[in-house]
Amino acid sequence: xxxxxxxxxxxxxxxxxxxxxxxxxxxxxxxxxxxxxxxxxxxxxxxxxxxxxxxxxxxxxxxxxxxxxxxxxxxxxxxxxxxxxxxxxxxxxxxxxxxxxxxxxxxxxxxxxxxxxxxxxxxxxxxxxxxxxxxxxxxxxxxxxxxxxxxxxxxxxxxxxxxxxxxxxxxxxxxxxxxxxxxxxxxxxxxxxxxxxxxxxxxxxxxxxxxxxxxxxxxxxxxxxxxxxxxxxxxxxxxxxxxxxxxxxxxxxxxxxxxxxxxxxxxxxxxxxxxxxxxxxxxxxxxxxxxxxxxxxxxxxxxxxxxxxxxxxxxxxxxxxxxxxxxxxxxxxxxxxxxxxxxxxxxxxxxxxxxxxxxxxxxxxxxxxxxxxxxxxxxxxxxxxxxxxxxxxxxxxxxxxxxxxxxxxxxxxxxxxxxxxxxxxxxxxxxxxxx
Numbered sequence: 001x002x003x004x005x006x007x008x009x010x011x012x013x014x015x016x017x018x019x020x021x022x023x024x025x026x027x028x029x030x031x032x033x034x035x036x037x038x039x040x041x042x043x044x045x046x047x048x049x050x051x052x053x054x055x056x057x058x059x060x061x062x063x064x065x066x067x068x069x070x071x072x073x074x075x076x077x078x079x080x081x082x083x084x085x086x087x088x089x090x091x092x093x094x095x096x097x098x099x100x101x102x103x104x105x106x107x108x109x110x111x112x113x114x115x116x117x118x119x120x121x122x123x124x125x126x127x128x129x130x131x132x133x134x135x136x137x138x139x140x141x142x143x144x145x146x147x148x149x150x151x152x153x154x155x156x157x158x159x160x161x162x163x164x165x166x167x168x169x170x171x172x173x174x175x176x177x178x179x180x181x182x183x184x185x186x187x188x189x190x191x192x193x194x195x196x197x198x199x200x201x202x203x204x205x206x207x208x209x210x211x212x213x214x215x216x217x218x219x220x221x222x223x224x225x226x227x228x229x230x231x232x233x234x235x236x237x238x239x240x241x242x243x244x245x246x247x248x249x250x251x252x253x254x255x256x257x258x259x260x261x262x263x264x265x266x267x268x269x270x271x272x273x274x275x276x277x278x279x280x281x282x283x284x285x286x287x288x289x290x291x292x293x294x295x296x297x298x299x300x301x302x303x304x305x306x307x308x309x310x311x312x313x314x315x316x317x318x319x320x321x322x323x324x325x326x327x328x329x330x331x332x333x334x335x336x337x338x339x340x341x342x343x344x345x346x347x348x349x350x351x352x353x354x355x356x357x358x359x360x361x362x363x364x365x366x367x368x369x370x371x372x373x374x375x376x377x378x379x380x381x382x383x384x385x386x387x388x389x390x391x392x393x394x395x396x397x398x399x400x401x402x403x404x405x406x407x408x409x410x411x412x413x414x415x416x417x418x419x420x421x422x423x424x425x426x427x428x429x430x431x432x433x434x435x
Contacts, residue, residue, distance in 0.1 A: 031153030
């Protein structure tokens with residue numbers, strides 16, 4: 001038995017094979033989170049092994065090995081003609097494994113790392129395919145060093161409009177003051193700095209907002225540390241909402257029991273630290289609660305879109321307590337992917353997402369140019385009089401003039417302002433009173 005691919009998935013398979021047939025040695029395939037990349041990978045592996053080839057599949061996390069193996073089995077892939085291992089295991093067995101005719105790398109935005117490069121150099125004559133929902137790195141370095149061409153699948157908006165991904169509602173708080181956040185060697189914010197700035201980084205009562213926006217629905221919580229994740233689970237349980245914490249050190253048996261209970265509906269909330277992100281197999285749910293500030297577009301996309309897998313009548317709810325949306329935009333923001341390096345950004349350089357604003361009636365996040373809120377029907381006033389901050393609001397509005405920048409107004413120092421409008425934006429972003 002094999003999978004029946006959607007037309008856009010079959011197109012990706014055909015495009016990848018065509019690129020290889022035309023002489024490309026390494027092809028990057030980009031397709032959004034939730035679009036079924038593992039099925040595309042399995043189909044390519046099935047076609048390759050049916051012709052007597054040997055496929056080497058590698059990924060950076062051991063948790064993903066079992067998942068892709070099960071997908072291969074369901075698609076009728078001959079596992080005797082496959083090497084399925086983590087990048088670390090393959091790198092330590094070079095020359096001892098069956099010679100591959102095709103190398104496939106999942107989550108290949110990691111593939112600039114030395115371990116991947118060691119494998120690619122060893123098998124320099126073997127064609128390669130790499131898959132990613134977001135070929136983006138914090139350093140700004142492109143993937144052109146490991147791929148010579150790229151194939152893009154459909155956009156998130158197209159997948160939503162054509163009922164392959166669920167539509168969503170996005171809720172976020174006021175702009176956060178990230179001046180206390182410090183980056184670690186990875187380029188993302190360190191857990192310690194998040195802890196130190198916690199009172200100003202996580203906005204709103206998590207349980208209260210869950211009850212208001214998604215009461216009774218199952219949800220996945222993303223926290224920044226094990227301690228915080230455990231605390232959140234305890235808070236939900238104390239409120240009579242069944243919750244469980246899991247992390248990478250949770251015994252596999254316990255983790256499996258938690259996922260089974262979640263799938264059966266016995267658990268409403270799963271709280272975790274980055275575990276349920278890249279391709280991790282978790283029962284479907286429609287609510288995501290984000291408590292983990294990040295500077296990584298990759299992580300933001302993987303976590304915010306985790307609840308958008310399609311079901312008839314489903315509407316995903318994303319509750320972003322840490323304002324990641326201000327850095328990266330909404331999940332269906334149009335993005336331009338490239339193999340080239342990203343140009344270095346100036347202090348006020350633009351971010352990876354378009355302008356957005358918050359509806360003053362339902363506090364949902366919508367495109368800045370919207371004249372009417374698609375979530376509640378609120379009509380935005382042309383004179384901007386609806387943009388004053390309501391001190392009683394639980395979620396703060398954004399001004400339509402707000403342009404998403406990595407160093408957005410809350411981070412801008414008054415001395416950096418170039419106009420009175422800049423000063424007003426700084427004051428508004430930080431919640432200062434008029435005057």
